[in-house]
Amino acid sequence: METVIAFIIIFGSLVFFHELGHFLFAKKAGIMVREFAIGFGPKILAIRKKETLYTIRILPLGGYVRMAGEDFDTVELLPGYRVGLELNDLDQVEKIYLNREISNPNILFLETESADLSKDLFIEGYDEEGELVKYDVSREAIIYEKGQETLIAPYDRQFDSKPLVSRILTIFAGPLFNFILAFFIFLALGLINGVPKNEPIIDEVVSDSPAYEAGMEAGDYITEVDGTPVDKWTEFTEIIQEKPGENVQVKVNRAGEIVTMTMIPSVVEDSGHKFGQIGVKYKPEFEKSPIKALKYGATETGTWIKRIFDLLGQLVTGKFSIDALSGPVGIYKATGDMAQHGVFTLMNWAAILSINLGIMNLLPLPALDGGRLLFFLFEGLRGKPVDKQKEGMVHFVGIMLLMVLMLVVTWNDIQRFFF
Structure with missing residues (x-):
């Protein structure tokens, strides 16, 4: 757990x-962000704040930000499609119902002739009397379809714009x-x-290891490996790991005296990758x-x-x-x-x-x-x-x-x- x-x-x-x-x-x-999702699959939690739906989904293996205009985000009203419209006080369309069976006296029904919900923001079609009418669409209009609400995205709010x-x-x-x-x-x-501190100081030498056989001792301060100056423990280990089975010359400072040793790092294999190891341990020290x-x-x-x-x-x-x-x-x-x-x-x-x-x-x-x-x-x-x-x-x-x-x-x- x-x-x-x-x-x-x-x-x-x-x-x-x-x-x-x-x-x-x-x-x-x-850019309009329709959804900010953590995880994939069915929703566990969903909270809508203004134009964005924030969700946590069941599979915690990723996430996504769904932006307006991406993939199949846009809604296109084709000629002949019957829609229900609800107008605001400015006679602009603020609600668009794509469900064919709606009972609401405040809704106007049109058979779409042409529409643009992205750039020009209008819907044109034939009303119940067969008259061709045209309405401007509000930038905040909402589309309702099968219980789902989708805020339209004017082109200037879309990713590609x-x-x-x-x-x-x-x-x-x-x-x-x-x-x-x-x-x-x-x-x-x-x-x-x-x-x-990352100082290249040997804390312990493992018995019967390449370092032990070469004469390395606890307290030795590594100064050079194969001619390359070393002043960090990580630099020392990286060089050794890159030389499995090769002759390596190591210089150390031992109580003020420079001692040179030659050793052959053992070959260690992990997940198909080979690296060198000489058998020494490091005791990390920290400073704040x-x-x-x-x-x-x-x-x-x-x-x-x-x-x-x-x-x-x-x-x-x-x-x-x-x-x-x-x-x-x-x-x-x-x-x-x-x-x-x-x-x-x-x-x-x-x-x-x-x-x-x-x-x-x-x-x-x-x-x-x-x-x-x-x-x-x-x-x-x-x-x-x-x-x-x-x-x-x-x-x-x-x-x-x-x-x-x-x-x-x-x-x-x-x-x-x-x-």
Whole structure:
């Protein structure tokens, strides 16, 4: 139960901040947001505030911000369609009923001849006496159909009506907010728990390990690895991990004396990826400073962005196997493991996941934010947008491929953790 709660809180928070980025920038650009949803599937909770419906849905595996003008959002009244109209004091249409059987003396019935609920905002048709009449439509008109209410979206409130820069910022804001969230989590860790000194000092040497056999001792201060100066523990471990089975020369400061040692890191394999290990332990020490906490938040965010991009590069070049990728099951399992090590470890894990979510969404793949940004790039180069039907087809294919990939990584997770 602890794992379930931790997973829902962490993943829900990451999705919330991602969608919040889209939402705030859409509102800033004047785009009508029809729904702000956390999760997918049937609604658990729904609250309407002005023009936006805020929902929590049953599957906590994502979310979305539904903006006016996207996909099949617009309503088109075709000639011959019978509608009921309710007018306001200015004789503008404020309510449009698409149900064919309505009993209300205040409603006017028309057989539609032509209508525009986006740009010109009018409805023209034949009334009960067969006379052709035309009514202006209020910008706040509501469409009623089968118990559902939909506020019309004048063209200037639709996503596609906005300048290219505004659309780019609205889509990019989702991943951006994931990076911002990660920064604030690292900042909070630095303020509450302190900033790791990260000094490359050996705390313990494991017996019968490569480091033990080379003569390394507790208290040694690492200064250089294979000619590369080292002043952080993370720099030291990264170099060692990249050299499994290779000769490595390490220089340490031991009580003021520089000692040079040669060792061969053991080859350790995890999820199809090999890395080096020499058998030493590190005892983290922390210091509290608001200035250093700010720096820590920024540097950790930048470091993990670089690491994840490096990992993606290895995936493309074949150095990292797709079998090592994890989906929701793997993230759930890892979240449970992290929860056992305390709240600070869990917070650190949440920051890494937030960065990962931001980067994954920026990949130039159909159906992701990066795919949409790629189409905006084409629009900027061509001077006109890509045909909506073609773009929609590309995104549809992308969704199918992403679903296949999700099934593959989920199956990998199931085999890895349960068989």
